[in-house]
Amino acid sequence: MNSANLFGAYIGSGIAIGLAALGGGIGIGILMAKVFESMARQPEVLAKMRPLMFIGIAFIEAIVLYALVIAILLVTKQA
C-alpha cells in the first residue's frame, strides 16, 4: 500500500472505534439509567432484572466490538 492509503486506514480506524464507543457509551448509559430508576421504584424486581440487564449490556458491547474488529483489521492492513 502506498502512503496515501495507509494514512486513510489509520484515520478510518480511529474514527471507527471512536464513533462506536460514543454510541455504545450512550446506549449503556441509558440502559443503566432505566435500570436504576426502576430499582428505585420497586426494589424487588432487581433479581429478575439482573440477567436481562447483562444481556442488554452484552448486545450493546457486541456492536461496539464489531467496530473494534474493523478498526484492528484496518490498522493491520488486511481489509
Add this chain to the structure above:
Amino acid sequence: MVPEGVVYIPIRLAGLDLSINSNIVWIFVASALLLLFLLGSSRKLRLRRIGPLQNVLEYTVEFVEKQIIEPAELDGKAWTPFFLSLFLYVLFNDLIGIIPGTHATTSNINATGALALLVFFIGNGLRMWRKGIGGFAKSLIPEGVSGPLLVLMFPIEVISQLLKPFSLAIRLFANMTGDHLLLVTIIGFIMLFQNIAVSIVSIGGAVVVILFEIFIDFIQAYVFAFLSAMLVSECLEEMPEPVRTT
C-alpha cells in the same frame, strides 16, 4: 490478531489443517479441568450436609435451568445437559486466559465459530428434521404477512437467521481478544515509558483489568448460552410448555 501459537503435531486430513497447536492444547487442558470439576463434584451425592463442591454444582445447574432454559421455554429434561455443557465449556475456556503466559482459547475466531456453527446446525437441523424441507421453508416466513410485504421480508428474515451464529461467534471472540489486548497495552506502557511511576500505575491497572476480565468471562459465557438457547427455541417453535426438569 492473537498469534496462532506453536504447532506441535501437524495433521493434514483431506486438505483440512487439523494440526495440534498450542491453542488446542489449552482447549484440552480446559476440558480436562472441566471433567475434573464435574466428575469430582458428582461423586457421592448427598441429600443433606452437602459438601462445597456439590453445592457449587447444584448452584450451577439451577442457574442454567432458571436463567437459560426457562426464559427460552425449552424442554428442560431434553436440553439442560446440552446447555449446561455449552455454558461450562465456554466458561472454562474463557477462564484459561487467567493463567499467565496464555490467552483465552475462545479468543480464536475458529473456536467460537465452531461453537456457533454447532448451535446453528443443531437448531436448524432439528427444524428441518421435524417439519420436512417444505415445512422448514414455511417456518422461515414471519407470522401474519402476505403478498408484497412477504417478498420484501423473506430475504431479510433469511439473512437475519444466517447472521445469528456470526454475531454469537464474533461477540465472544471480540470480547476475549479485546480484554487481552487491553492487558497487553497496559503492560506495554511500562516498556514504552520506562519510568517507575508509570510501572506502578500500570501494574495496578493491569490487576483491575484482570479482575474485570474474569467478570466479563462469566457474563459472556452466560450470554453465549442464553442466546444459543433463544436460537434453538426459535428454531423449534414449540408451544410453551412447563419446564420438566425432573
